[in-house]
Amino acid sequence: MEIIRSIRLMQSLAEDLKKSGKRLGLVPTMGYLHQGHLSLLDAIRSRCDVLIASIFVNPTQFGPGEDFTSYPRDFQRDERLLRENDCDILFYPEKEEMYPEGFSTIVIVEGLTDELCGRSRPTHFAGVATVVAKLFNITGCDIACFGQKDGQQAAVIKRMARDLNIPVEIVVAPIVREPDGLALSSRNVYLSEPERKRSLCLKKSLDLAERLVAEGERDSKVILHYIRDIIELVEGAEIDYIEIVDAETMKEAERIKGKVMVALAVRFGKTRLIDNCLLEVSEENVE
Amino acid sequence: MEIIRSIRLMQSLAEDLKKSGKRLGLVPTMGYLHQGHLSLLDAIRSRCDVLIASIFVNPTQFGPGEDFTSYPRDFQRDERLLRENDCDILFYPEKEEMYPEGFSTIVIVEGLTDELCGRSRPTHFAGVATVVAKLFNITGCDIACFGQKDGQQAAVIKRMARDLNIPVEIVVAPIVREPDGLALSSRNVYLSEPERKRSLCLKKSLDLAERLVAEGERDSKVILHYIRDIIELVEGAEIDYIEIVDAETMKEAERIKGKVMVALAVRFGKTRLIDNCLLEVSEENVE
Numbered sequence: 001m002e003i004i005r006s007i008r009l010m011q012s013l014a015e016d017l018k019k020s021g022k023r024l025g026l027v028p029t030m031g032y033l034h035q036g037h038l039s040l041l042d043a044i045r046s047r048c049d050v051l052i053a054s055i056f057v058n059p060t061q062f063g064p065g066e067d068f069t070s071y072p073r074d075f076q077r078d079e080r081l082l083r084e085n086d087c088d089i090l091f092y093p094e095k096e097e098m099y100p101e102g103f104s105t106i107v108i109v110e111g112l113t114d115e116l117c118g119r120s121r122p123t124h125f126a127g128v129a130t131v132v133a134k135l136f137n138i139t140g141c142d143i144a145c146f147g148q149k150d151g152q153q154a155a156v157i158k159r160m161a162r163d164l165n166i167p168v169e170i171v172v173a174p175i176v177r178e179p180d181g182l183a184l185s186s187r188n189v190y191l192s193e194p195e196r197k198r199s200l201c202l203k204k205s206l207d208l209a210e211r212l213v214a215e216g217e218r219d220s221k222v223i224l225h226y227i228r229d230i231i232e233l234v235e236g237a238e239i240d241y242i243e244i245v246d247a248e249t250m251k252e253a254e255r256i257k258g259k260v261m262v263a264l265a266v267r268f269g270k271t272r273l274i275d276n277c278l279l280e281v282s283e284e285n286v287e
Numbered sequence: 288m289e290i291i292r293s294i295r296l297m298q299s300l301a302e303d304l305k306k307s308g309k310r311l312g313l314v315p316t317m318g319y320l321h322q323g324h325l326s327l328l329d330a331i332r333s334r335c336d337v338l339i340a341s342i343f344v345n346p347t348q349f350g351p352g353e354d355f356t357s358y359p360r361d362f363q364r365d366e367r368l369l370r371e372n373d374c375d376i377l378f379y380p381e382k383e384e385m386y387p388e389g390f391s392t393i394v395i396v397e398g399l400t401d402e403l404c405g406r407s408r409p410t411h412f413a414g415v416a417t418v419v420a421k422l423f424n425i426t427g428c429d430i431a432c433f434g435q436k437d438g439q440q441a442a443v444i445k446r447m448a449r450d451l452n453i454p455v456e457i458v459v460a461p462i463v464r465e466p467d468g469l470a471l472s473s474r475n476v477y478l479s480e481p482e483r484k485r486s487l488c489l490k491k492s493l494d495l496a497e498r499l500v501a502e503g504e505r506d507s508k509v510i511l512h513y514i515r516d517i518i519e520l521v522e523g524a525e526i527d528y529i530e531i532v533d534a535e536t537m538k539e540a541e542r543i544k545g546k547v548m549v550a551l552a553v554r555f556g557k558t559r560l561i562d563n564c565l566l567e568v569s570e571e572n573v574e
Binding site for chain 1: 298392
């Protein structure tokens with residue numbers, strides 16, 4: 001595995017690889033890798049010739065008072081995991097390389113960034129869209145993989161790539177969970193033992209939503225009511241949002257129809273966790 | 288010359304050409320071509336294998352009440368001129384192709400878009416940066432040429448391409464003028480005969496600025512004062528701005544030092560004209 005820290009080098013290597021007919025795949029990460037990240041590599045490995053992972057804790061997607069400085073980092077472990085998982089290139093730029101003096105450009109995806117996480121993290125998705133546009137341009141990737149765990153992020157990136165005509169295929173891989181149901185996240189290390197137990201209410205409430213829909217419930221309000229009831233009963237669980245939205249536009253879905261996402265963000269102490277599930281109801285099944 | 292109207296076709300043709308080792312050059316235009324546009328083709332012709340021009344009157348860079356609908360168009364003449372000038376591909380998309388339903392992404396270059404034209408046209412440069420990012424991605428161009436006539440636009444596009452790491456070289460070609468000095472612009476057709484005569488005050492005042500600097504004047508305020516005096520004496524000339532700015536950041540330059548741009552925008556009747564000149568003073572010559 002080659003480790004590249006310079007944009008210029010990454011860009012010229014990518015150009016050479018593409019000229020020789022190679023198809024490049026990218027998995028952008030903020031490091032502190034877990035099985036969720038590694039599943040993203042798995043999801044596109046067979047669909048590209050060169051597998052690139054990037055590690056960059058992107059400061060512009062953290063708001064003031066958020067955990068940028070304390071965000072967990074372990075480069076040596078990440079490097080080892082990527083080697084063991086047949087990653088070909090690790091792109092690992094410095095902050096100054098990505099945002100040199102005079103940097104002035106922001107990519108904003110309107111509308112679908114106003115909802116869900118966009119409400120409590122108003123500058124978050126502009127930071128994400130901008131850095132991902134950069135990473136696409138730097139690596140020249142033909143295909144890139146993101147996790148469904150960050151469901152809104154995946155929708156924003158798809159929209160951005162389509163709108164700006166970036167010639168990249170976006171793959172979204174399913175959420176990877178602990179055996180007990182907690183969605184893998186680098187931020188799970190923040191949880192105390194009691195918080196870790198309480199956090200299971202997220203998956204349990206999503207399971208209930210799924211079951212209600214399977215049984216024929218189509219009214220989002222009813223489903224949201226049940227979810228809220230479960231989570232509100234959990235000590236120290238502070239709801240940021242629980243919503244059912246159209247899976248593409250992130251607009252509130254009053255009825256379960258087509259492809260929707262049940263999405264939630266809940267704080268346990270200082271740790272904010274997000275989780276979601278996708279539900280698809282074919283037209284015939286709609287009442 | 289091949290005329291392409293579909294993004295998908297343009298993108299796949301560009302990909303094929305690049306795979307076969309061709310270097311692609313792009314001249315983005317809004318059509319109604321004049322010698323200024325053709326000079327942009329000349330400026331990069333020898334530096335690419337395939338010369339692409341695009342014609343797209345981009346609605347998002349016009350503000351409310353501006354001249355989007357009345358902007359002059361003559362596709363047949365443009366097509367003929369491009370053929371005669373050895374353009375290889377004309378990319379000529381429909382509005383619906385560029386901005387399909389659900390389009391939501393904007394590219395904003397902060398700071399240097401607040402000044403000069405950005406003040407009276409607050410959404411203009413976001414429209415420009417977004418459409419140019421799209422055109423870069425659609426054509427996959429290795430080199431692209433813009434005119435110094437739109438000096439601030441050139442600075443914005445350079446900044447955007449650098450910040451987003453778009454692998455394209457930006458060339459800025461000098462202003463082309465009528466024999467009497469008026470900078471070529473598609474909007475010059477709007478001018479009545481008396482307005483056309485009055486418009487010469489732009490070039491004359493820029494010439495004076497150049498002369499004052501050549502004679503050693505370094506105080507921007509003094510130079511601006513002379514320019515303003517000339518233009519204010521012209522009947523019906525309504526000043527939007529006259530400024531001296533750093534040529535890269537577009538920030539006001541109090542002294543003539545390094546590379547600066549003397550830029551002005553003046554209305555003659557309903558027509559707003561812009562013009563500028565670049566001045567470079569090497570450190571030794573600075574008092």
